[in-house]
Amino acid sequence: MSRYRKLTKRKESKTRNLYSHEAKLINKSQRELTDGTEKDTLTKLRLLCFSRGATGISGLGRAFRNMDDDGSKALNEEEFVKGIRDFGLNLSAEELQDLFHQFDEDGSGSINMTEFLLKLRPPMPQSRLDIIDQAFEKMDVDKDGVITVNDLKNVYSVKEHPKYQTGEMSEDELLTEFLNNFEGGRGNNDGVITKEEFINYYATISASTDNNMYFDLMMRRAFAL
Secondary structure, three states: OOHHHHHHHHHHHHHHHHHHHHHHHHHHHHHHHOOOOOOOHHHHHHHHHHOOOOOHHHHHHHHHHOOOOOOOOEEEHHHHHHHHHHOOOOOOHHHHHHHHHHHOOOOOOEEEHHHHHHHHOOOOOHHHHHHHHHHHHHHOOOOOOEEOHHHHOOOOOOOOOHHHHOOOOOHHHHHHHHHHOOOOOOOOOOOOEEHHHHHHHHHHHHOOOOOHHHHHHHHHHHHOO
């Protein structure tokens, strides 16, 4: 077996593993959403995001960020409601109002989107945050705080990819396709992955993985750490 086929099989195995965790999370969250038990609004919003897969929280963050024209990372109630509606999450007007006021603790009429997303993200032990940080640092080759196609060119080769060899896809297209795995879709893909988005993606995967050692091993294998 050629070196490329071995690497391809290894990559396919890792991808199947991530998809398995994602499918498990989607199914679990959908069951919890319909099990008839009463849930607080933050838990319901988190489950709705999980039901969209690993990019659920990241995608909601992108929807908010696209409305942040002045870069303040602050959302008023109208913007908050619009962002959640545009992302297609099914919450009533009363639930959305309750969520907003939970986070507008000082009554200023606005909330910090980063703080909101941090609270929405499922809690993780420090060991998991540390290994996610290591993976991001390895991928962020130029250390500018984001992962782009140019970063990937230094750590990920597509030269042996069948679609590259046939000319069906260029190197940039294949690397962009890889980055799209971490983005929220719905026309918000820009080929730039922030550290927050990277952590949110793997925090969601983490929610379907009970064993800390297994999560650590999965991350080390996926990023050759």
